[in-house]
Amino acid sequence: xxxxxxxxxxxxxxxxxxxxxxxxxxxxxxxxxxxxxxxxxxxxxxxxxxxxxxxxxxxxxxxxxxxxxxxxxxxxxxxxxxxxxxxxxxxxxxxxxxxxxxxxxxxxxxxxxxxxxxxxxxxxxxxxxxxxxxxxxxxxxxxxxxxxxxxxxxxxxxxxxxxxxxxxxxxxxxxxxxxxxxxxxxxxxxxxxxxxxxxxxxxxxxxxxxxxxxxxxxxxxxxxxxxxxxxxxxxxxxxxxxxxxxxxxxxxxxxxxxxxxxxxxxxxxxxxxxxxxxxxxxxxxxxxxxxxxxxxxxxxxxxxxxxxxxxxxxxxxxxxxxxxxxxxxxxxxxxxxxxxxxxxxxxxxxxxxxxxxxxxxxxxxxxxxxxxxxxxxxxxxxxxxxxxxxxxxxxxxxxxxxxxxxxxxxxxxxxxxxxxxxxxxxxxxxxxxxxxxxxxxxxxxxxxxxxxxxxxxxxxxxxxxxxxxxxxxxxxxxxxxxxxxxxxxxxxxxxxxxxxxxxxxxxxxxxxxx
Amino acid sequence: xxxxxxxxxxxxxxxxxxxxxxxxxxxxxxxxxxxxxxxxxxxxxxxxxxxxxxxxxxxxxxxxxxxxxxxxxxxxxxxxxxxxxxxxxxxxxxxxxxxxxxxxxxxxxxxxxxxxxxxxxxxxxxxxxxxxxxxxxxxxxxxxxxxxxxxxxxxxxxxxxxxxxxxxxxxxxxxxxxxxxxxxxxxxxxxxxxxxxxxxxxxxxxxxxxxxxxxxxxxxxxxxxxxxxxxxxxxxxxxxxxxxxxxxxxxxxxxxxxxxxxxxxxxxxxxxxxxxxxxxxxxxxxxxxxxxxxxxxxxxxxxxxxxxxxxxxxxxxxxxxxxxxxxxxxxxxxxxxxxxxxxxxxxxxxxxxxxxxxxxxxxxxxxxxxxxxxxxxxxxxxxxxxxxxx
Numbered sequence: 072x073x074x075x076x077x078x079x080x081x082x083x084x085x086x087x088x089x090x091x092x093x094x095x096x097x098x099x100x101x102x103x104x105x106x107x108x109x110x111x112x113x114x115x116x117x118x119x120x121x122x123x124x125x126x127x128x129x130x131x132x133x134x135x136x137x138x139x140x141x142x143x144x145x146x147x148x149x150x151x152x153x154x155x156x157x158x159x160x161x162x163x164x165x166x167x168x169x170x171x172x173x174x175x176x177x178x179x180x181x182x183x184x185x186x187x188x189x190x191x192x193x194x195x196x197x198x199x200x201x202x203x204x205x206x207x208x209x210x211x212x213x214x215x216x217x218x219x220x221x222x223x224x225x226x227x228x229x230x231x232x233x234x235x236x237x238x239x240x241x242x243x244x245x246x247x248x249x250x251x252x253x254x255x256x257x258x259x260x261x262x263x264x265x266x267x268x269x270x271x272x273x274x275x276x277x278x279x280x281x282x283x284x285x286x287x288x289x290x291x292x293x294x295x296x297x298x299x300x301x302x303x304x305x306x307x308x309x310x311x312x313x314x315x316x317x318x319x320x321x322x323x324x325x326x327x328x329x330x331x332x333x334x335x336x337x338x339x340x341x342x343x344x345x346x347x348x349x350x351x352x353x354x355x356x357x358x359x360x361x362x363x364x365x366x367x368x369x370x371x372x373x374x375x376x377x378x379x380x381x382x383x384x385x386x387x388x389x390x391x392x393x394x395x396x397x398x399x400x401x402x403x404x405x406x407x408x409x410x411x412x413x414x415x416x417x418x419x420x421x422x423x424x425x426x427x428x429x430x431x432x433x434x435x436x437x438x439x440x441x442x443x444x445x446x447x448x449x450x451x452x453x454x455x456x457x458x459x460x461x462x463x464x465x466x467x468x469x470x471x472x473x474x475x476x477x478x479x480x481x482x483x484x485x486x487x488x489x490x491x492x493x494x495x496x497x498x499x500x501x502x503x504x505x506x507x508x509x510x511x512x513x514x515x516x517x518x519x520x521x522x523x524x525x526x527x528x529x530x531x532x533x534x535x536x537x538x539x540x541x542x543x544x545x546x547x548x549x550x551x552x553x554x555x556x557x558x559x560x561x562x563x564x565x566x567x568x569x570x571x572x573x574x575x576x577x578x579x580x581x582x583x584x585x
Numbered sequence: 586x587x588x589x590x591x592x593x594x595x596x597x598x599x600x601x602x603x604x605x606x607x608x609x610x611x612x613x614x615x616x617x618x619x620x621x622x623x624x625x626x627x628x629x630x631x632x633x634x635x636x637x638x639x640x641x642x643x644x645x646x647x648x649x650x651x652x653x654x655x656x657x658x659x660x661x662x663x664x665x666x667x668x669x670x671x672x673x674x675x676x677x678x679x680x681x682x683x684x685x686x687x688x689x690x691x692x693x694x695x696x697x698x699x700x701x702x703x704x705x706x707x708x709x710x711x712x713x714x715x716x717x718x719x720x721x722x723x724x725x726x727x728x729x730x731x732x733x734x735x736x737x738x739x740x741x742x743x744x745x746x747x748x749x750x751x752x753x754x755x756x757x758x759x760x761x762x763x764x765x766x767x768x769x770x771x772x773x774x775x776x777x778x779x780x781x782x783x784x785x786x787x788x789x790x791x792x793x794x795x796x797x798x799x800x801x802x803x804x805x806x807x808x809x810x811x812x813x814x815x816x817x818x819x820x821x822x823x824x825x826x827x828x829x830x831x832x833x834x835x836x837x838x839x840x841x842x843x844x845x846x847x848x849x850x851x852x853x854x855x856x857x858x859x860x861x862x863x864x865x866x867x868x869x870x871x872x873x874x875x876x877x878x879x880x881x882x883x884x885x886x887x888x889x890x891x892x893x894x895x896x897x898x899x900x901x902x903x904x905x906x907x908x909x910x911x912x913x914x915x916x917x918x919x920x921x922x923x924x925x926x927x928x929x930x931x932x933x934x935x936x937x938x939x940x941x942x943x944x945x946x947x948x949x950x951x952x953x954x955x956x957x958x959x960x961x962x963x964x965x966x967x968x969x970x971x972x973x974x975x
Contacts, residue, residue: 322906323706460621485763487705489598489650490622514709551650552625554618584620 195466761861
């Protein structure tokens with residue numbers, strides 16, 4: 072069947088019936104949320120087990136079941152590989168993996184996929200595992216990609232029933248309260264998987280720092296936790312800071328960031344109570360820095376800023392330029408320290424900020440946001456999942472949730488990456504539909520979605536270089552021969568869900584080249 | 586014939602070309618995104634081969650994300666070295682109109698001529714003049730590569746403002762530079778270490794000769810002598826007045842202080858800067874101040890730019906795009922100056938309409954220089970309004 076963007080999408084995934092994407096806010100959820108089975112723990116019962124193997128046995132994990140993980144250690148995670156290795160050694164097979172995200176560190180999973188230990192994956196894949204899946208024929212059913220909010224929704228809605236949630240906890244108490252911002256190796260908030268802990272059939276907290284009760288903040292709560300296991304290593308906090316945490320020095324990228332900041336300034340939203348999202352990535356960081364400077368200069372105090380948390384955002388909070396920072400993830404140690412020490416630096420989870428099936432999202436209160444893309448097309452549709460060669464290499468992150476919510480969503484991208492055009496006629500994969508993208512900022516100017524004539528007028532009045540996407544594309548295309556185009560076969564490698572659970576696009580196997 | 590010719594580099598945005606002898610034309614491409622990029626890269630290399638008439642060679646292009654003009658430049662250079670017979674330089678068709686003699690030149694942004702990575706998007710920073718450099722930023726071994734690259738860049742990139750090339754002095758590589766880069770039709774040529782009127786006439790005549798040879802309209806390329814020696818400073822007026830191609834003198838403090846054995850301070854540059862301004866203005870051309878080298882010190886840049894403006898300079902050099910906005914801000918007139926200029930021009934127009942000889946505004950008499958200055962202020966303001974910042 073075809074969805075509202077004209078993309079062909081399947082109507083079933085295994086037993087699950089699928090709905091096509093109908094529009095950013097077109098669907099209305101009905102019925103009840105899924106819920107966990109009942110259980111009670113009586114006074115004096117012990118939850119602490121001595122090994123991962125023991126925990127796997129205690130949970131009754133068996134062939135065909137679903138296990139989940141968070142990605143707060145990012146490329147430094149040590150838990151996913153340990154748990155899947157243990158499952159393999161115990162002869163458990165046919166597992167469905169439901170991580171929030173996988174990183175290059177999880178490359179060893181490829182062997183487990185080849186041996187049938189892991190046969191399905193629903194979660195973001197950054198790097199080698201995604202590239203491997205892209206070859207086709209590797210999984211029993213297509214992978215499923217969801218946004219932060221979309222994943223939370225899927226668990227609550229019962230689209231994904233988790234059998235065992237394995238939660239890496241930098242600090243936990245024997246009763247199963249856990250946090251990511253304390254302990255020997257803090258990684259920042261671990262609340263991304265609070266929904267896993269609350270909904271899984273069994274919840275296992277894995278920690279390398281078992282501390283006396285009560286460990287707080289209660290990101291993971293005792294009422295959710297079945298077992299606590301102490302292990303030597305859960306992750307390397309050095310690796311939470313990926314290479315995307317340096318403010319760009321490239322004059323071109325700085326120009327993009329400067330233009331984005333000027334666009335915000337001219338948008339009409341830049342006044343007392345202003346709120347924005349400043350993520351990682353060289354351009355976003357620079358734009359965040361410029362906006363902080365502009366706020367200081369204009370004497371504007373913002374209401375809140377959303378992370379991933381970085382030193383840059385912490386500085387903005389300390390300077391009193393925003394009242395509160397809300398963070399679901401930390402991207403450096405300064406952010407973690409601040410989360411521990413500053414009462415106005417607050418942990419929130421995707422259920423709070425991004426869940427479509429909820430009574431409100433923080434992203435809906437955002438004035439401005441800067442997001443990246445691998446490709447943007449002339450209809451303002453954005454791809455963040457695949458490259459122009461069709462390889463599945465990135466997760467969605469909060470892209471859809473933020474874009475759908477923010478009053479001004481700006482995609483900040485260079486018009487060319489090396490020889491590769493970023494503005495294309497039609498994106499390889501639609502991650503986020505053009506209807507929720509307001510502006511695209513490149514080194515060649517600012518393109519405004521025709522839906523936002525108000526912004527176009529404001530930018531023009533401010534003397535900003537307002538351009539058409541097609542013009543910027545034509546200029547970039549003058550500098551390189553057009554790239555080759557992949558031919559896609561019928562086999563679906565992955566489904567991309569919109570944040571309401573409908574299917575916005577598929578990723579198909581590349582079978583040749585034009 | 587050399588057995589193997591290697592050109593270019595493995596740096597980002599560049600490519601490396603290796604050519605060996607072969608009985609046919611073979612082009613092999615190595616690049617990170619092979620399926621996406623191989624065909625396009627081969628097409629660029631093939632086109633250069635057919636343009637220069639090479640039919641037999643085995644060419645390997647190792648791409649690091651180079652744009653077409655970089656690949657074309659590297660392939661051309663490699664073929665010219667490889668080929669046993671003389672190959673005529675590629676003559677691109679360039680559509681660039683001559684710029685106005687007295688246009689605004691608040692900033693001149695230097696870019697190293699053989700660094701493809703730093704040249705990407707150099708046209709986008711809204712510098713009034715971009716200066717593609719073949720001199721100090723290019724080591725001797727790379728001079729040929731740089732001039733060919735700059736030629737292809739000039740032919741491909743449509744600069745919305747002015748684009749210039751700083752060649753080497755004529756007694757080193759300057760003539761070869763001119764022969765190559767004039768094919769790319771820059772708006773002007775910067776001549777470093779200008780010391781006398783004779784230097785200028787020599788350069789201008791060389792340009793005329795090359796323009797003639799190349800069939801380019803004669804006299805359409807401007808000259809910007811750079812004053813950066815003691816001799817140059819003492820001959821500013823003569824240099825500025827030496828040829829009608831000269832539209833601006835530029836001052837280079839680094840070489841100047843070295844030449845006279847001075848330490849760079851505001852005081853030690855004062856005389857030279859004044860000489861450059863006065864010499865230029867005496868000849869009716871513009872003057873542009875030296876670059877400010879400390880990229881991190883924006884306040885210092887602004888202070889030095891203000892001094893330059895107050896001395897009478899029309900613009901200033903920049904070593905990084907970041908410096909352009911502050912420089913433009915200093916050279917753009919403030920609101921008060923614009924209002925004043927508007928009053929003066931309005932009074933003049935009124936006087937003219939009434940047929941009055943003497944013009945007065947706000948009780949003061951206005952003479953011709955004041956009126957001209959007011960008109961220039963309005964033009965500057967209009968330019969700053971239009972682009973300037975962006």
